[in-house]
Amino acid sequence: MTNWTDEAAWARTRRPMRTATGLDSAAYVNDEFYLVEQQRVFGQAWVCVGIADEAVAGRMLVRQVGSKSVILTRNETGDLRGFINSCRHRGTELAEADCDVAGTIRCPYHRWGYSLDGALKATPFFDEVPRDDFDKADFGLLPVRVDTWGVLLFACLSDDTPPLLDWLGDLPDRMAGYRLDTWSTVHQASIDIQANWKLITENFQEYYHLTWVHPELAKVSRVADHYRYQGSGMYCGQTTTPVSGDERDEWLALPEAWGLDASDSVSGRFIAIFPNVILSVLPNHVWMMRLDPIAPGITRETCTMLLPTSVQDAGGATAGAGAVDGDLRDDAIAPTRRFWVDVNNEDIDIVQRGQRGLARGGVPAGPLAPRFEEPLHRFHNMLADCMTNDGLSGLQVPTGDQPGDTWGAGENPTPAAIDRVAKGA
Ligand code: FES
Ligand SMILES: [Fe+2]
Numbered sequence: 505m506t507n508w509t510d511e512a513a514w515a516r517t518r519r520p521m522r523t524a525t526g527l528d529s530a531a532y533v534n535d536e537f538y539l540v541e542q543q544r545v546f547g548q549a550w551v552c553v554g555i556a557d558e559a560v561a562g563r564m565l566v567r568q569v570g571s572k573s574v575i576l577t578r579n580e581t582g583d584l585r586g587f588i589n590s591c592r593h594r595g596t597e598l599a600e601a602d603c604d605v606a607g608t609i610r611c612p613y614h615r616w617g618y619s620l621d622g623a624l625k626a627t628p629f630f631d632e633v634p635r636d637d638f639d640k641a642d643f644g645l646l647p648v649r650v651d652t653w654g655v656l657l658f659a660c661l662s663d664d665t666p667p668l669l670d671w672l673g674d675l676p677d678r679m680a681g682y683r684l685d686t687w688s689t690v691h692q693a694s695i696d697i698q699a700n701w702k703l704i705t706e707n708f709q710e711y712y713h714l715t716w717v718h719p720e721l722a723k724v725s726r727v728a729d730h731y732r733y734q735g736s737g738m739y740c741g742q743t744t745t746p747v748s749g750d751e752r753d754e755w756l757a758l759p760e761a762w763g764l765d766a767s768d769s770v771s772g773r774f775i776a777i778f779p780n781v782i783l784s785v786l787p788n789h790v791w792m793m794r795l796d797p798i799a800p801g802i803t804r805e806t807c808t809m810l811l812p813t814s815v816q817d818a819g820g821a822t823a824g825a826g827a828v829d830g831d832l833r834d835d836a837i838a839p840t841r842r843f844w845v846d847v848n849n850e851d852i853d854i855v856q857r858g859q860r861g862l863a864r865g866g867v868p869a870g871p872l873a874p875r876f877e878e879p880l881h882r883f884h885n886m887l888a889d890c891m892t893n894d895g896l897s898g899l900q901v902p903t904g905d906q907p908g909d910t911w912g913a914g915e916n917p918t919p920a921a922i923d924r925v926a927k928g929a
Contacts, residue, residue: 525869546570552781586650592643654684673737699859712876735904740879754843761812
């Protein structure tokens with residue numbers, strides 16, 4: 505049996521791009537691989553657990569991170585907190601699902617109560633016969649690291665892993681012009697996909713399949729307009745510059761965010777942050793997909809559409825409930841949402857087929873296309889880094905593309921060159 509924590513198991517992934525292969529089929533279907541992956545990837549990485557506007561004061565979020573259930577709250581001063589979802593008395597689950605919370609987190613079993621900062625405050629009747637050794641200060645909720653970037657919430661179960669900003673590398677700077685922390689949710693829906701989580705993010709990371717799986721999309725998002733968009737950081741990315749323009753244009757139906765620079769205002773940025781969140785950032789909206797593994801062959805995909813505050817203020821749509829007539833909101837976002845649902849259904853169909861082929865075929869890992877699938881190679885190496893290390897304190901965040909890098913079909917343009925393309929120079 506393969507030992508997936510041993511570097512020797514990753515020899516073909518560690519080869520240079522032009523001789524590397526994809527992952528062994530076991531990585532997508534094998535229970536043992538999945539268990540190690542839950543421990544070494546989802547138990548050590550910064551895992552996306554939601555959208556910032558879900559974690560508002562008065563709400564408690566419940567999310568699975570690796571093998572642990574985690575709750576997230578905001579305390580009285582608005583600080584985000586994360587805890588293991590387990591009472592310090594006899595370990596009971598504190599919350600089953602996202603819920604409202606007043607000032608106190610109450611265990612349903614014997615009503616021990618915790619503050620939103622996790623401190624144990626109430627132990628009904630516990631002291632009627634005092635114990636010699638009991639101090640409430642010793643029994644606060646177990647903390648979990650949490651942090652935010654832009655609109656995204658992250659949690660990390662390991663104390664060894666570098667801070668979120670190190671994990672993200674140059675991405676916050678690269679995406680700063682979008683001011684994503686001001687964007688908010690207008691639509692969210694979850695679907696269970698019969699495929700391993702890696703197949704879904706790999707499919708997102710390559711546009712090799714565009715012509716055949718998305719014939720309509722390929723008309724408006726030309727293969728020739730795709731470039732890599734990868735700096736230093738635990739992410740893979742590509743950009744479409746210029747983003748499409750023809751009569752279909754559903755994803756350009758909403759007004760553009762204010763204040764974007766010349767490149768951002770004509771581009772689509774497609775970013776897969778390792779391990780489990782994929783972002784399509786357009787000048788006027790974001791379509792985000794968070795991937796929660798359920799089993800080797802099942803992934804819950806939560807799709808969220810976000811709009812910039814400037815677009816919402818312009819009256820096209822409004823986030824949240826109640827402020828503006830719901831029909832108006834739905835009318836404004838419907839074409840864009842429909843566009844993504846159609847494209848996503850095409851992707852779901854092909855990744856489920858990929859899963860079936862891997863599960864029932866078990867063929868050896870095949871070669872990756874250097875022109876189109878370098879992000880998969882990068883992603884597979886991040887996976888290998890996590891799988892082979894018990895503790896990520898020494899993590900080497902991947903470097904980014906260098907000016908002049910070539911990938912089969914020609915030079916990978918630098919951002920400045922992309923800008924010139926965008927302007928038609
Ligand atoms: S298990 Fe929570 S109060 Fe007893
Ligand atoms: Fe696709």
